[in-house]
Amino acid sequence: MQSKFTQTASLLPPILRLGFERIAENDRDRCEEVRLRVGENPSVVISGREFELSDKAVTSADLERVVEIATNASAHTTKESVKEGYITAKGGIRIGLAGICVPSGGEISGFRHITSLNIRIPSQRVGCAESLAADICEGGTLPSTLIISPPGCGKTTLLRDLLRIYSDGDQKRGIDPHRVAVVDDRGEIAAASGYDIENYIGRHTDVLTSVPKAQGVLMSVRALNPEIIAVDEITAAEDIEAAEAASNLGIALLATAHAKNVSDLLKKELYRQLLERRIFKIVVTIKSSGGIRTYTAERLSA
Amino acid sequence: MLRFIGAAVIAVCGGALGLYFSAALKKRLLLITELEGALNIVREELSANLTPLPELFAMASRQNTGPVSEFFGSVVLGFDEIAEKPFYDTWQEAANALPCLTPSEKDTLCRLGRTLGRYNTEDQVQTLGTVAARFAEFRRGAETRLSKEGKSRTVLGLASGILLAIILL
Numbered sequence: 001m002q003s004k005f006t007q008t009a010s011l012l013p014p015i016l017r018l019g020f021e022r023i024a025e026n027d028r029d030r031c032e033e034v035r036l037r038v039g040e041n042p043s044v045v046i047s048g049r050e051f052e053l054s055d056k057a058v059t060s061a062d063l064e065r066v067v068e069i070a071t072n073a074s075a076h077t078t079k080e081s082v083k084e085g086y087i088t089a090k091g092g093i094r095i096g097l098a099g100i101c102v103p104s105g106g107e108i109s110g111f112r113h114i115t116s117l118n119i120r121i122p123s124q125r126v127g128c129a130e131s132l133a134a135d136i137c138e139g140g141t142l143p144s145t146l147i148i149s150p151p152g153c154g155k156t157t158l159l160r161d162l163l164r165i166y167s168d169g170d171q172k173r174g175i176d177p178h179r180v181a182v183v184d185d186r187g188e189i190a191a192a193s194g195y196d197i198e199n200y201i202g203r204h205t206d207v208l209t210s211v212p213k214a215q216g217v218l219m220s221v222r223a224l225n226p227e228i229i230a231v232d233e234i235t236a237a238e239d240i241e242a243a244e245a246a247s248n249l250g251i252a253l254l255a256t257a258h259a260k261n262v263s264d265l266l267k268k269e270l271y272r273q274l275l276e277r278r279i280f281k282i283v284v285t286i287k288s289s290g291g292i293r294t295y296t297a298e299r300l301s302a
Numbered sequence: 303m304l305r306f307i308g309a310a311v312i313a314v315c316g317g318a319l320g321l322y323f324s325a326a327l328k329k330r331l332l333l334i335t336e337l338e339g340a341l342n343i344v345r346e347e348l349s350a351n352l353t354p355l356p357e358l359f360a361m362a363s364r365q366n367t368g369p370v371s372e373f374f375g376s377v378v379l380g381f382d383e384i385a386e387k388p389f390y391d392t393w394q395e396a397a398n399a400l401p402c403l404t405p406s407e408k409d410t411l412c413r414l415g416r417t418l419g420r421y422n423t424e425d426q427v428q429t430l431g432t433v434a435a436r437f438a439e440f441r442r443g444a445e446t447r448l449s450k451e452g453k454s455r456t457v458l459g460l461a462s463g464i465l466l467a468i469i470l471l
Binding site: 072077102 | 386
């Protein structure tokens, strides 16, 4: 299987790829994003800092080529995700879009001109959640857990490894194997393309891709008999309703949300509701400093 | 005796040449008809299912024969190199490789490549419809030409052969 760095390089037309491939081997695992802005030099974000890749400015034709490569010349298939401002390329690589949108009936149907792209390079850090998984385990199983951090701190990476561990089980750490359903609305957790799932997320995991979160949770409950349901980024009231419905059936939830800490979570109406409904028993906060991440688990009062 | 055999051979060759030019007209008509049909099916499939282009053209290649199948097949192969070669370049190359089409017909097909794969499905479907309609006109033109010139080419070939044979005798 190709590394995420190589997969990202393959999305770039030759003129941009050259600079990207000159990145030193020992920096490649720390690459987080490729930023392409029309009229500016292309750049890469490594451990939170942005570095220029070449002194040749990006053109709008370059950006169109990236979209063409990422969608296999089938941008019309990405209409739903474009409305949210991104497309997902092979390998679960999310490409954020900016530019002049084409409004249509109160929504966006596409982009007339793309002026910048943010290619987020996913990372699968197998094993990053091992000690955390053991810390939060209760009687061999996962209590409903919410992972929080500001954007870009690795919530999806942690979620991915936690669900892998709980799907496969870990006898040494007293974790039983579980049936896990993943609602992967953006295709970033599992990176499913066709029949292949590119990120390893456990032997007992079922994946629903490109389905709205709330609907995906309810479909999982009805059809997949999961013991754990994993979703990335709870952002809407209906997501909370669906999560509560699953929780009431005894299904554990593993989810993420944007917040610096629990106090920050409580300041936001949506997340305050989430905590008030006592769906989650544990909150894991991720802190990122100089590329190093620390995970702090906090049990919420009953 | 040998002279008469030779004359007969010349006459038959003349007839064969006439048949060859007539067959070329039929071949051209068949190609244009298949292409028109394929474009209509691609349009319907795209409109109904928003099918990705690689799957769409793989389907078109399977459902057709000869040069039309090869045309869509080479476009499908081009997706393997899309990072190196833009889709339009692959499309244009494949369109220009089609036999029997006039430059104007090739140009019509090439222009379709600028619209395919864009965000707006409606524009793609509309352009496919427009191009299919143009190919329907080309088909009618080819049918008319075949009906007017098909037989006359065969007869002309045979007659030329006979005349030449007589002159040589």
